[in-house]
Amino acid sequence: MTVTEAPHDVVEAAAVPAASAPPTGLAALVGSGDPRTIGRLFVGTSLLFLLMAGVVGILVGFERVDLSGFEVVDGDVARQLFTLQSIAAVFLGVLPLVIGLATAVVPLQVGASTVAFPRASAAAYWTFLASGGVVLAAYALDGGPFGADGEAVALFVAAFIALLVALAVATVSVVTTVLTLRAPGMTLRRTPLFSWSMVVGGTVWLLTLPVLAAVLLLVYVDLLYGQQFLGGSDGVYDRIAWTFWQPTLYVVAVPALGIIADVVPVFARRRHHRHTAAMALIGLFGAMTFGAWAQIGFSVDGQSNPTDWLYDGVWIAVGFLAVVPVVGLLGLWAATLGRGEVRLGTPLILALFAGLLIGGGVVAGAVTVIEEADVLTTTWASGQELLVVAGTLVAGAAGLAFWAPKLYGKLLPDALVRLGATLLTLGAGVAAVTYGIAGLYNQPRSIALDATAGVSEIDTVEALNLAAGIGLTVAVAGALAVIAALLKPARRRAVADDPWDAHTLEWTTTSPPPIGNFATVPEVTSEAPLYDARYAGTTAGATGSTEAPA
């Protein structure tokens, strides 16, 4: 008798039904519900949009070098570019950058296997990408605010509304993750500060972005039905502008404060000084950033734009009070660093840069509410906006450098990131200061067809504008260096799971994390469980373990 015996492993392989090969390439990206993939897509795309916003800012900056006429671009184009730089920087740039970082990091921080609504997050990203592209296409078709092509302007408004919806959906997913999917024992008071800042900032975004969408819907209906009441394309920017001045402008910076607050204690090798107070200050700052009430109003005849809140009690109070939580947080970080053993790591340097820029931004914002200073409609406000946006961007870079092992499975090259962030900070700082001084000479914020109207010391202002243009160029070069650091291939040696000796839950898993994030999720008993285990020599912060999904 002949016995034919197949090898054991062959028999086993035959018994298991052949699984379909996982998709690769573009199919893997498009079909992915993995929060890390979605987060990285958000981050990468937003950095490209930010780069474009920076280039537009440079064009606008150099356009102001000669105030007697339009040298770089045509007057109407210059007005559209002026609007594009802010819209792209905030809504295509820093907001999605922070959302992307949060989508990837927040589930890890709170011990969740994924975000609350992974498919919604993925849909939000693709909607963001498509609507962002259509926004830019509408500009190219002469359809931005002040554009001449009415249909393209309507297209811009519709795409912008879709963009806002996408950002809101992605925010719902992140905030819900923190509120419902925290690890056992992680009370809200023990939530890492970046995740907490996303709850605060995200909630305010969810109250603010729909208001902007609503007024844009009204504009859209008016544009479709004859442009009779709201000023046509010239009136569009009036409906958006309030998001670029205080207090609404600050809402983009709320998560930036959370990033800094997570980075500082790790590099100070001690707990965050008064963690609960930091949470309260972030919450207070977030509460003050709801500014949908401080926007340009409507009138029946479309001729007047009432702004009764301007230089009024609440607006002034918020302008000054917004400084308090930021200064308070800066004080807590100084105390944390002062009592610790500081390592001057790249994320810490970037976090400190970001703190200084945002602090400068809120102080400059306090000046804008002083009626006697009369700088709200000057380039002083442009400088303030630049400080807050650049501060948030640098905080985002700090977050990328800090969480790179979890996002990309590698450490970012220190030298390149430090160089980039330094250039970004210096360039933005120079541009902001020079714009601020030019604002004191009454240079208007928006690009007017007669740019010299009301400006005193025109030669000085033009020199300041040249310096601002150069500063913006340096800042964009810095942003390019940060992007290059992200694109640089990973070092050959594998990165450690916790290369920073960090404090929070995301560092208990591998770098990069597996599907499902954690094999086992420790039970959390403090806000810094790994710190407790490492520095206090106890396991008080993370005891036991709860089986998590693979």
Add this chain to the structure above:
Amino acid sequence: MAATSTDIEIFAGAPAAEPPRPRVLLVGSALASGAAAMVVLALVAVYTRMRADVIAGGERWLPEDVNIQLSPGNMGMVTLLMSAVTVAWAVYSLRNDDRVHAYLAFGLSILLGVAYIPTVVYGWQQFGVGVTSSTQALLIFTITGLHVAMAGAGLAFLAVMAFRALGGQLTGRGAEGANAAALYWYVTIAVYGVVWYAITITK
């Protein structure tokens, strides 16, 4: 078929069952409901502010050719309030594993929700002017139209949950999806209450 000892050995090496995802859909729906409400309420705020400014200037708010009838608005409000009761009934029935009443209540809720839409459209027909006639008309058409869209989204949400209930996924303690849809629907009704008062009642 009873599990054999071999089956138990196989499952002993499997990862632990995924823990329940507590209130994820409910919390997400609450956040989305708040955002959706803000869209409509923002425009109601614009409406009331402009109205106050015009009246403070000693002028009449609504142009003379505008006709806002009470009946369609009131019918819409009553219809939505009835649907609030039936939605609560649906959730209550699901919690008590009373599937027959749950199906009946879901069906009635969706019927009432759909019935609300013609009341708005009838109001538009009776309005007397088009959207291009004045800023007031532009605002009223946009606000009420947006609320219809909000209600449409709520109806879709209710319908999905009703079908899931029909499929047996939302029974007893697993009725979170129905709770989430009900929450969104209550917010939709509350927002309509504000719209109804601002536009139909105070005009």
